[in-house]
Amino acid sequence: MLLEVRRLLRSPVPWGAAALCLGLRLVATWEWLPDMSVEPTSTSGAMLLLAAAMMLTANLATSRDVRGGMPETLGALPGRAAERTTAATLAAVVVGAAIALPVMIGYLLARLAMGPVAGVFDPYEALGGVLAVPFAAALGAMLGRWVPWLVAVPATAFLIGAFTWLNGNQSGYGGWFLPVVLFHGPDWPQRPSALHVVYLLAAIALFATLALLRHGVRPVRLVAALAAAAVAVPVGAAATAAAPREEINYRFEAVQKDPTALLGHMDARVRERYFGPDARRCEKHGTVTYCAFRDYVAWIPSWVSAVDPVVRALPPAERDRFPVVRQFTDTWWPADDDEERKIRTFMMWGRAGAEDTHRAVLASGVVRSVAGLRPPAEGCDARGQSRVIVALWLLGQAVPLTPPEDREIQIGSSLFTRDQSPLGMVRYGAAELGYARRLLAMPGARERIWTNWDALLNPGTTVEQALPLLGLRPEFAAEPEKGQPCS
Numbered sequence: 001m002l003l004e005v006r007r008l009l010r011s012p013v014p015w016g017a018a019a020l021c022l023g024l025r026l027v028a029t030w031e032w033l034p035d036m037s038v039e040p041t042s043t044s045g046a047m048l049l050l051a052a053a054m055m056l057t058a059n060l061a062t063s064r065d066v067r068g069g070m071p072e073t074l075g076a077l078p079g080r081a082a083e084r085t086t087a088a089t090l091a092a093v094v095v096g097a098a099i100a101l102p103v104m105i106g107y108l109l110a111r112l113a114m115g116p117v118a119g120v121f122d123p124y125e126a127l128g129g130v131l132a133v134p135f136a137a138a139l140g141a142m143l144g145r146w147v148p149w150l151v152a153v154p155a156t157a158f159l160i161g162a163f164t165w166l167n168g169n170q171s172g173y174g175g176w177f178l179p180v181v182l183f184h185g186p187d188w189p190q191r192p193s194a195l196h197v198v199y200l201l202a203a204i205a206l207f208a209t210l211a212l213l214r215h216g217v218r219p220v221r222l223v224a225a226l227a228a229a230a231v232a233v234p235v236g237a238a239a240t241a242a243a244p245r246e247e248i249n250y251r252f253e254a255v256q257k258d259p260t261a262l263l264g265h266m267d268a269r270v271r272e273r274y275f276g277p278d279a280r281r282c283e284k285h286g287t288v289t290y291c292a293f294r295d296y297v298a299w300i301p302s303w304v305s306a307v308d309p310v311v312r313a314l315p316p317a318e319r320d321r322f323p324v325v326r327q328f329t330d331t332w333w334p335a336d337d338d339e340e341r342k343i344r345t346f347m348m349w350g351r352a353g354a355e356d357t358h359r360a361v362l363a364s365g366v367v368r369s370v371a372g373l374r375p376p377a378e379g380c381d382a383r384g385q386s387r388v389i390v391a392l393w394l395l396g397q398a399v400p401l402t403p404p405e406d407r408e409i410q411i412g413s414s415l416f417t418r419d420q421s422p423l424g425m426v427r428y429g430a431a432e433l434g435y436a437r438r439l440l441a442m443p444g445a446r447e448r449i450w451t452n453w454d455a456l457l458n459p460g461t462t463v464e465q466a467l468p469l470l471g472l473r474p475e476f477a478a479e480p481e482k483g484q485p486c487s
Contacts (some may be wrong), residue, residue, distance in 0.1 A: 004091035008057060014095065017053030018103050021046045025107050031354035033299065034111040035347070037119030038413065041184040041191075043107050044129030048164065048180055050100055051133045052157040055140035058092030059153045062144035062211065082215040085145060089208050092137035100133035114351060116298035119186055124193035131200040132179035136160075138207035145214035175240035179203075185331045185413050186347050187274055187293075189244035189267040196239050202232035262335040274329050275336075286311060287319040291326040299349050306359035307343075309397035310366050315450045323369055325362070330412035343369060346411040356399050357409055361417065363398040364424050367391045371457060373486055379425035380486035383479050386466030387457045388428045390449060392436030395422060401437060404428060426486060431463060431476035438472055445470070459487065 008014070025046045029039075062085055104126055111117075136157075143152045166173035168183040175181075176196055184191060206228035212221050244267060263271060273279060273293075280291040285304045288311055292300050303325055311319055323343050328336045330347040343365045350358040368374065371391040373382065382388040392401055404421035411417050420427050439445040452469040455461055467474060 001087040001091050004061060004088050005095060008061065008091055008095040011057055013053045013057050014050065014099050017050045018099050021049045022103050022107055024049075026110060029111065031350055031352045033302070033349045033351050034114055034117045035119040035186050036108075036111075036117060036121035037186040037295070038184055039108060039111055039119075040104070040122060040125035040129055041182070043104060044125065044132060044180045045164075045182045047100060047103070047129045047132050048161060050096075050103065051136035051179060052153075052161075054092060054096040054099075054133050055136040055143075055157060056153045058089070058096070058137040058140035059144040059150075061088040061092060062141040063148045082212055085141070085211055085215060088144075089138060089141040089211050092141055093134040093204060093208065096133040096137035097130060100130045104130050116302070118296040118299055120295050122191075122193050124197050125191070128193055128196050128200060129180065131197060131204070134204050135179045135200050135207075138204045138211075142207040142211040145211045175236070176243055177236040177240065181243070183413075187270065187329045187331050189270050191244070192239040192242040195235055195242065199232055199235045199239055202228050202235060206232050262332060266332065266335075270332075274332060280327065282324075288322050289324045291324060293327055293347075296327060296347065302349055302355075303345055303362060306362045306398050307366055310363050310370075310394050313394050313397045313446065314370065315453050318370065318453075322366075325366075330415055333412075333415070346415070348410065348412055358411070360395070360399040360422050361409055361411065361419070361424075363395055364419075364422055367394045368424060368426070370394065372459070373423065373426050375425040375486060376484070377425070379420045379427060379483065381427040381481045381483045382423075382486040383427065383429045383432065383481050384463055385432075385459060385486065386455075386461040386463055386469075387459060388423075388426070388432045389435045389439070389463065389466060389470070390456050391423060391426075392428070392432060393439045393445070393449065396436060396440045401433060401440075403430070403433060427483065429479035431478055434476045435463070435467070435470070435472055438475070439470060442471070 025043050028046075029042075108126065139156065140153055143156060160178065163174040164178050164180055164182060167175065167178060167181060176192065176199065179200065181191070181196070206225060209221055209225040209228060213225060263275065266275075279293060281294050281297050282289055282291040283297070283300055284290075285300075286308060288304075288307055290300045290303055290307075292303075307325060311322060314322075325343045325345055328344050328346065343362070345362050346358075348358075350356075368391070371387045371394075373387070373391060395401065399422070402422055404427050406418075406420055408416045408418055419425065439449070448469065448471055449456060452466075455469060456466055463478065464474070
C-alpha cells in the first residue's frame with residue numbers, strides 16, 4: 001500500500017486539481033465577507049474538481065493490469081491480485097482524503113482571515129465536502145476493476161456533475177445519494193449534514209468492497225459489501241427525506257401569489273429564527289439603531305461605516321428622526337415586514353472591490369429616506385430638483401459619486417436589486433452630479449445646506465433657485481426630464 005501511496009502522491013493530477021479548487025474558490029469569494037453558513041457547502045461543490053481527478057487517478061491505478069501495452073502493471077507488484085486491488089483502492093482513498101482535508105481547512109482559514117465572519121459553521125458540511133473526494137476515489141477504483149475502459153471515468157464524472165447541478169434546491173435528481181448537494185442559502189433550513197457524512201463513509205466502504213468482489217465472491221467480502229449497502233441505502237434515503245424541499249421551492253410561487261402565505265410553508269425552526277420575537281439583535285450607534293440577525297451582528301460595524309458619514313452630514317434636528325437599519329432575509333424577503341420607516345440591509349456584504357457597491361446601496365436607502373425620494377418600481381427622473389443635489393452630496397459622504405447607470409447588484413445568494421443610479425431607481429443628470437461634486441469640494445458647504453435645508457429639500461425648488469442658496473454659480477446646462485418625474 002505504501003508503494004501505491006507514494007505513486008499517487010507523485011501524480012500531478014490530484015495536486016493540480018487541488019490547487020485549482022482552492023484558487024477558484026478564493027477568486028469566487030474574494031469580494032464577499034465570509035458567511036460560514038454557506039462557505040463549507042459552496043466549497044464542497046468546488047471539491048468535485050478534485051474528486052474527478054482522484055476518480056481518474058484511482059481508476060488508472062487499479063486497472064493497470066487489465067490494460068494492454070502498459071509498461072507498469074499491477075501484475076509486476078508482489079502479492080495476489082486481490083491484495084493489489086486492496087492496496088491501490090485504500091491508497092486512493094487515503095490520498096484523496098489527505099489532499100482534500102488541507103484544501104478545505106486552508107480555504108476556511110483564509111476566509112476567516114477576511115472577516116468579520118457571520119453565520120453558523122457546520123463541521124459536518126465541511127467533513128462531507130472532504131469525504132466527497134475519497135468517495136470518488138473508491139468509485140474510480142471500483143470502475144477500474146469492473147469497467148476497465150478509460151471512457152468509464154469521464155462518463156461517470158459527467159453524470160455525477162449533471163445530477164449534482166440538476167439537484168439544485170433539492171429537486172430530487174439524486175437527492176442526498178450524491179457526493180455533494182449544492183446551493184444552500186444562508187437562511188435555509190438545516191441540512192441533514194451528519195446523515196450525509198455517514199452515507200459517504202458507508203458508500204466509500206461499499207465501493208471498495210465491490211472492487212474486491214471482482215476477484216471472486218468470498219464470505220468476508222460479501223458480508224462487508226452487504227453491511228456497507230445496508231448502511232448506505234437507508235441513510236441516504238433518510239437524508240433525502242429529511243432535507244428541506246417544499247418550502248424552498250414554494251418561495252418562487254409566493255412572490256407572485258400571497259407573500260404572507262410563505263410563513264405557513266416555512267420550517268418552524270426557520271420561522272422562529274428569522275421571524276420570531278428574538279430573531280434580531282439591535283445595537284445603537286450614534287442616533288441610529290441597527291438590527292441584525294443573531295449570527296450577523298459582526299457585520300453591524302460595516303453597515304455603520306456606510307450610514308454614519310451620511311448621518312453626521314445631516315442637520316442635528318434631522319438625526320433623531322432617523323429610521324432603523326434592519327437586516328432582511330435572503331430567501332424569505334416576500335414575507336418580511338415592509339414598514340416604511342425601515343432601511344433594509346441584506347445577508348451578503350462586500351469586501352475588497354465590492355464593498356463600495358454595497359455601501360452605496362445601503363447609504364442610498366438612507367439618503368432617499370431623508371430627501372423624501374420614493375421612486376416607483378419602474379423608477380423616476382429627478383432632473384432639475386434641488387433636493388437631488390443635496391441627496392448626492394449626502395451620498396458622497398460615504399462613497400464616490402458616479403453618473404447614472406442601469407445595473408443589477410447582487411445582495412443575496414440568488415437575490416439582486418436593480419438600480420438606475422447610485423440613488424437607486426432615481427435618475428439625475430450631469431448638472432446635478434456636477435454641482436454635488438462642487439459642494440463636496442467647497443468649504444462651508446455643510447453650513448449653507450443646513451441653513452437652507454427645508455427650502456433645498458422642497459420638491460418644488462429647482463436647481464436654478466438653489467444655486468444662490470448653495471453659493472454656486474451656474475456652470476452646467478440643465479437637461480430635460482426623461483420618463484416619469486419624481487414627485
